[in-house]
Amino acid sequence: MGILSRASYIVRSKLNSVLNRAEDPNETLDYSYEQMRDQLQEVKQGIADLTTQKKRLEIQKRRLEENVEKHNEQAREAVRQDRDDLAREALEKKKSKMNEIEDLEAQIADLQQSQDRLVEKKDELQSQIEEFRTRKETLKARHDAAEAETRVSEAMTGAGDEMADVTRAIERSEERTEEMEARAEAMDELQDTGAFENALSDEDRIDRELEQGRTDGEVESELATLKSELGEGAEANGAEESAESTTESADADADTDAEADPEIESELEELRDEE
Incomplete structure (x- = not known):
């Protein structure tokens, strides 16, 4: 067996296997x-066509027969009037029509035989x-x-393709769940160590609080x-706010002194002297 023959045989075998599946x-x-059913419908359509053609010929035959009778009457009337020439012409036409009738009868008989054969085939089919x-x-x-x-047998034994797909789906789901759990724990660890804070911004918490303080002061x-421009007792309110601010500052300083670290307070005092 040549290479081409072997290749052709292998291809046909593979295709046959795929088609079987x-x-x-x-x-x-x-x-x-x-x-x-389509073949049966075609046979029925053929029978209908033959019957239609046969009926058309039968109609034509009846018309010719009517003409034959008419020509008979014409010939009799011509004889009564001593018109042999007209009688002869009428008889000639009658003969011609009778010949046509014979041809039509033969065609009708052939169509009838064809119709009978198709009906038998239709019944058999x-x-x-x-x-x-x-x-x-x-x-x-x-x-x-x-x-x-x-x-059912494959489901009971776990040998079917669907069961294998289910098993793989469960394994993938477990892997993804474990991955998500590990990622969540990693996020918590990074959040606790402050790694996210350093990674997302160059500012730390102290810088953000100082910036917020400056923003609040500007507001x-x-x-x-605005209150001064509107003349709504800006001075009295300013004094009251100053007193409250002084009181709050004093309280804050007192709290700070109570909780402050001596080394931090010393360094803070140096910074104030530099300012």
Whole structure:
């Protein structure tokens, strides 16, 4: 066997294997049944066409027969009037029409024979279709039962493709769950160590609080200016706010002194002297 022959044999074998796996017996049976029904419909259409043609010829034959009778009457009337020439012409036309009638009768007979043969084939094909339909339904029922039994057996033994897919899905779900749990723990650890704070911004907590203090001071200053412009007792309010601020500052200093670290307070005092 040559290389090309071997290659062709392998390709045909692979294709045949793929087609066998893809083929659904139920679909194949249904398709064959529909094909037979289409053939039956074509035979019925052929019978209808033949019958139509036969009826058309029969109508034409009846008209010719009416003409033959008419020419008979014409010939009799011509004889009564001693017009042999007209009588002869009428008889000639009668003969011509009778010849046409004979031809039509032969054609009608042929069509009738063809129609009878098609009717026999139609009846035979219809009988075959009914027999095939019964066998088709029986085979489909057996196939469905065997397929269901196979699925149950595979599910019980875990050997089926669907069970393998379920097992792989469970494994993937467990892997992703473990990954998410590990990531959540990593985020918590980074949050606790302050790594996120340093990574997301160059400022630390002290810088942010100082910036907030400056922003609050600017807002209070602008608010005082607005009150002064509106003449709503800015001086009294300013004094009151100053007193409260002094009191709060004193309280804050007292609290700070109570809790402050001596080394930090010393360094803070040096910073104040530099300012």
